[in-house]
Amino acid sequence: MKRPFYHYVTIGIVVLYLIIPLLGTFLYSFATEWNHTVLPEGLSFEWYQRLFSDSRFIDAFIRSLLISLGTTAIAVLIIVPTVCAVILYAPKLEKYIQAITVMTYAIPGIILAVGLIRSYSDFQLSKILIVMGAYFVCVIPYMYQGTRNSLRNINGAALMEAAEVLGASRWGAFRHVIVPNIIPGILVSALLSFSILFGEFVLINMIVGTRFETVQLYLFAQTSKSGHMASAIVVCYFVLMALITALIIKATSSRKTKKRAAPKKTWFKLTLPKKEAVKS
Template sequence: MRAEHYHKAVVWLFTAVLGIPVLATLLYSLSQRWGATILPEGLTLDWYLRLWQDTRFLAAFGHSLLIAAATLALSTLLIVPTAFVVFYYFPRLERWMNILILMQFAVPPVVSSVGLLQLYAEGPLPIIGTPWVLVGCYFTIALPFMYRSVSNGLKSIHVHDLMDAAHLLGASTPHAFLTIILPNIRKSLLASLFLSFSLLLGDFVFANMLVGARYETLNVYLFSVRATSGHFTSAIVMSYFLFALGVTWIATRLSRQTDL
């Protein structure tokens, strides 16, 4: 019984550590004033109404969602087949792929941004200030998470046995991959997509240095209005948090319904 109580206490303590800052941010975004008092002085939705009526915020939020969706679509089209080809046809390349996907962590984002500014500011491909440069940068961010997750998903199923059975039944390799392998790694793929999605929405360095206000994203907008009001910025943070939480909940429900 003591061990059970101890485990419950650890869980509740961990929940409190994670939940109290979120609750405090929520209360601050709903408060009229919160200065020297323990609790806020009055509650209001004015900050949220002001936020969601701001066309600049809506545009920045839409830009972030569009760039993240384009990056994840590109990543899925390139990384998932690549992971399958390496795992099924060239397993000896696995260790080299592991090195390749980790190379981006060797260079800080600020250093990468400076190099990209010099490379793509002029010349035959001047894409600095456009969303295309962010899609390319974000692809490198999503690459290690998606590739590792898909690779682990492939290792958890009997890929060669499933493919041999499909070939015996007359299915081609692309058809077997789409109809047999891909559904079996669906959970791994969804997990990598939503992890990458949260990371891409949270990027500031690449977006601020490579695009800035020319194609303003959510975090660049948040940085630019940070001095206006703490209540207003808290409303931005909570809106982003609740949106990410809702998307995750919907994805979890859809995954459970598919399993049934």
């Protein structure tokens, strides 16, 4: 098929705009010295070696992992059953969950941070727990969408009814019929939630600060110190995000081929696009 040239130009501009900063950072993280010349004076793994032998980075990475994984796990355990219960047994309540979803999606992290600081500054509640609570709220839209779409795809209400007619208890039907069927969809939502929380900066910076240094906070501290180290962190962070995104795409597209009747591109509706305000 012959296409007019301008179709290449429009896409080219967007792709170039998106790829150049990535390439620049990537090159910079391998450059030995790059302050006066057009191309780097030399290439080396020095910055990565230093980064991975820096215990501060390793600790920050573990903290990020713990707080994002922990919150995602709690979110899955609480939000998924709630959404299932509401959709299957109390559909009248669904509009409240939708309202919460719109609210959390629309409210920028900075506003939530102000509210949280004011509400809990006088309490002895651990600051990290507050951030985790806020993270929980932040991922509600993604978990809700994923759960609702999965339930809709398998026709959850009918399955549940069939299981109960056949003598399963309500819990048993949920545990043995619904859960195994929605797990792939939930996994995608969980991965998405994890990637959003892993890159979160506003809430953790405003509420806890450097006392609980995550990768984002460590990166922020490094940007003013060593550009090369910082770019090595950015590359590592980006590689992790790329892996997670690849997993999400793989999971959603394999389901797409299994369900041939499903219209193309369902995953765009499956996943709410991430926003800067939520994720950073």
